[in-house]
Amino acid sequence: MGNWCAKTYVLEIPITSEPVPRGRPPSGKRHCPRASRRRRPPRHPRARWVRCCLCTERATGINYACKSVSKRKLARRADVGDVRREIAILQHLSGQPNVVEFKAAFEDADSVHIVMELCPGGELFDRIKAKGAYSERQASGVCGDIVTIVIVRDCHFMGVMHRNVQPENLLLASAAEDAPLKATDFGISVFIEQGNIYKDIVGAVYYVAPEVLHGNYGKEIDVWSVGVILYILLCGPPFWGETEKATLDAILGDQLDLSSTPWPSISESAKDLIRKMLNRDPQKRITAAQALEHPWLKGAAPDRPVDSALLSRMKQFKAMNKLKQIALKVIAENLSPEETKGLKQMFNNLDTDKSGTIEVEELKEGLRKLGSKISAEVQKLMEAVDVDRSGSIDCTEFLTAMMDKHKLENEEGLLRAFQYFDKDNNGYITRDELEQAMARYRIGEASIIQVLAEVDKDKDGRIDYEEFVEMIRKGSNT
Numbered sequence: 001m002g003n004w005c006a007k008t009y010v011l012e013i014p015i016t017s018e019p020v021p022r023g024r025p026p027s028g029k030r031h032c033p034r035a036s037r038r039r040r041p042p043r044h045p046r047a048r049w050v051r052c053c054l055c056t057e058r059a060t061g062i063n064y065a066c067k068s069v070s071k072r073k074l075a076r077r078a079d080v081g082d083v084r085r086e087i088a089i090l091q092h093l094s095g096q097p098n099v100v101e102f103k104a105a106f107e108d109a110d111s112v113h114i115v116m117e118l119c120p121g122g123e124l125f126d127r128i129k130a131k132g133a134y135s136e137r138q139a140s141g142v143c144g145d146i147v148t149i150v151i152v153r154d155c156h157f158m159g160v161m162h163r164n165v166q167p168e169n170l171l172l173a174s175a176a177e178d179a180p181l182k183a184t185d186f187g188i189s190v191f192i193e194q195g196n197i198y199k200d201i202v203g204a205v206y207y208v209a210p211e212v213l214h215g216n217y218g219k220e221i222d223v224w225s226v227g228v229i230l231y232i233l234l235c236g237p238p239f240w241g242e243t244e245k246a247t248l249d250a251i252l253g254d255q256l257d258l259s260s261t262p263w264p265s266i267s268e269s270a271k272d273l274i275r276k277m278l279n280r281d282p283q284k285r286i287t288a289a290q291a292l293e294h295p296w297l298k299g300a301a302p303d304r305p306v307d308s309a310l311l312s313r314m315k316q317f318k319a320m321n322k323l324k325q326i327a328l329k330v331i332a333e334n335l336s337p338e339e340t341k342g343l344k345q346m347f348n349n350l351d352t353d354k355s356g357t358i359e360v361e362e363l364k365e366g367l368r369k370l371g372s373k374i375s376a377e378v379q380k381l382m383e384a385v386d387v388d389r390s391g392s393i394d395c396t397e398f399l400t401a402m403m404d405k406h407k408l409e410n411e412e413g414l415l416r417a418f419q420y421f422d423k424d425n426n427g428y429i430t431r432d433e434l435e436q437a438m439a440r441y442r443i444g445e446a447s448i449i450q451v452l453a454e455v456d457k458d459k460d461g462r463i464d465y466e467e468f469v470e471m472i473r474k475g476s477n478t
Contacts, residue, residue: 049073050187055115064103065118068111082187083112089160089186090116091406092342095309096154100171100184102406121172121179128167128233136270136296139233144297145181146170146226151288154183156192156219157366158309159345163188165225166207167232191341192219194348205244206237210252210280220282223291227277234266238278269296310346310402311367311381317401318384322443323421323434323451323463324471325400329387330417331407332399339407340399347398357392387441408473418468428462 050073055066074080090102101117121127124142128134134142146165155162162169164185172179188202199215202208209224211217231238238257239250256278257263258271273296276286291297317325350358350366358366360382367378385393385401393401408414421429421437434448455463455471463471 054118063118064115065100067114067116069114070111071107071109074112085190086187087114088339089189089191089342090114091404092191093154093158093160093186093309094404094406095312096158098180098182099154100182116184117182119171119173119182119184121174121176123168124170124172124181125167127172134233136234136267139230139270140297142233143226143230144292146229147223147288147291147297151222151226152292155189155222156288157346157349159192159342159349160186161190161192161198161219162186162222163190163202164204164207165222165229166204167229168204192345193341194345205247206239208248208251209282211282213248213252217282220285220287223277223285223288224282226288226291227274230277231274234270234274235262238274267296269294273297313402313404314381314385318381321451321454321471322438322441322447323455325384325387326437326441327417327420327468327472328403329396329400330420331410331413332396332403334413334416335399335403335407343399343402344395346402347395350398357390357394358398359392363393389442405473414469414472415465417472418465421463428464429468430462434463 049070051068053066053068055064056062057064069083074083087102087105090100093099094102100119103115103117105115106113151162151165162183164187169183169185171182171184173182190198198217201212201215203212203221203225207225207228209217209221212221228238239247239254241247241250256275258274263271273286273291273294276294277291279285286294317328320328347358348354350362352362352365353359360379363382364378382393383389385397387397387400388394418429419425421433423433423436431448431452434451438444438448452461452463455467457467457470
């Protein structure tokens with residue numbers, strides 16, 4: 001992280017959102033015994049150490065949101081790890097269309113500052129509060145959006161469990177009625193690790209899944225939280241108590257009410273989906289993918305093709321010259337396990353037959369699940385990522401193509417990649433050294449000529465370290 005946020009950004013007005021006063025029903029809400037209970041749930045204890053401000057980039061005048069975490073909160077090693085993980089997850093999710101875009105991270109004597117995309121439309125919570133009544137069609141559209149873009153495509157497929165899905169953490173990109181949702185606040189999110197059971201109790205009171213309170217859970221908790229949001233859209237909080245403890249007790253033991261007003265007027269299909277999303281047994285709970293196939297949501301989710309980070313990063317990799325592709329492979333081979341958690345989970349999601357490689361049909365199916373339009377281009381993208389030309393993509397090749405640009409800021413990794421080519425350590429990559437390196441990958445003369453023409457800026461017939469670094473960082477994955 002850089003040292004001084006103030007050198008690059010001007011911190012301006014706080015971005016705040018007032019809670020709904022206790023007991024006041026949202027304007028226009030249909031009658032429901034729980035309707036008067038809709039208020040902002042208690043915030044996570046860390047919230048008092050965090051503030052969010054509008055900031056302006058000095059060089060461009062562009063406005064961003066800046067989340068500042070007080071260092072008084074970072075007294076323990078685990079607290080520091082939480083902030084580092086949040087930044088790593090934001091970097092990993094770069095390019096996902098419905099996740100707030102990470103810009104930069106800085107620290108000064110008092111705080112750690114995380115600069116992100118600004119979403120002027122505000123929180124989904126405030127949109128729900130202002131709108132009041134939602135028809136089933138409207139609620140279906142919102143729920144379909146959340147399940148599709150936040151849970152299936154932008155989090156779980158990317159190997160991330162959000163752990164704090166709630167309307168406060170879903171932002172609207174603009175004030176428009178049809179503004180896209182953007183997931184934010186990954187402060188307690190984690191990379192999903194195969195076979196790992198999560199035990200720490202986290203999340204907002206109203207939205208927390210029962211298995212979290214038992215200290216034994218997995219990614220199914222995000223589906224529960226979306227089920228709570230759906231219930232709220234149609235009525236109000238499904239589980240309620242006058243105190244935080246009473247609310248948590250209700251989550252663990254109260255019967256789900258789908259019979260009192262307004263439920264008799266709501267379709268059986270909607271109630272069926274809610275029952276399945278709010279099943280207390282996570283093994284029997286409907287998955288996010290299954291929810292999208294439920295008749296009540298079918299057709300409500302966005303049907304427009306999108307370029308997920310998977311597809312866009314593969315396209316960018318295909319456009320790179322061969323020197324850069326091989327250099328990125330060297331960098332990928334030396335990433336730490338911590339740096340590759342999310343990417344390896346993505347690989348596992350695509351490698352459906354667990355063979356250790358991704359075949360073209362597996363890639364097509366993965367892209368289809370992410371809402372991408374499948375075309376003949378997929379075969380060419382596959383061939384580009386398949387650096388060793390084996391006919392399939394192994395894990396290292398996948399990591400190479402999927403690396404986000406933030407992993408290229410590590411000077412040690414860049415130097416290691418340069419030295420892979422600079423065999424005599426004289427500070428230059430010569431034509432002979434290029435030929436030797438590329439021969440291992442059966443890359444011919446035409447590609448070597450292209451590399452030198454593109455990278456050798458001073459036309460001395462060789463590539464120095466500065467030219468190499470400029471090539472690596474130019475136009476890298478978002």
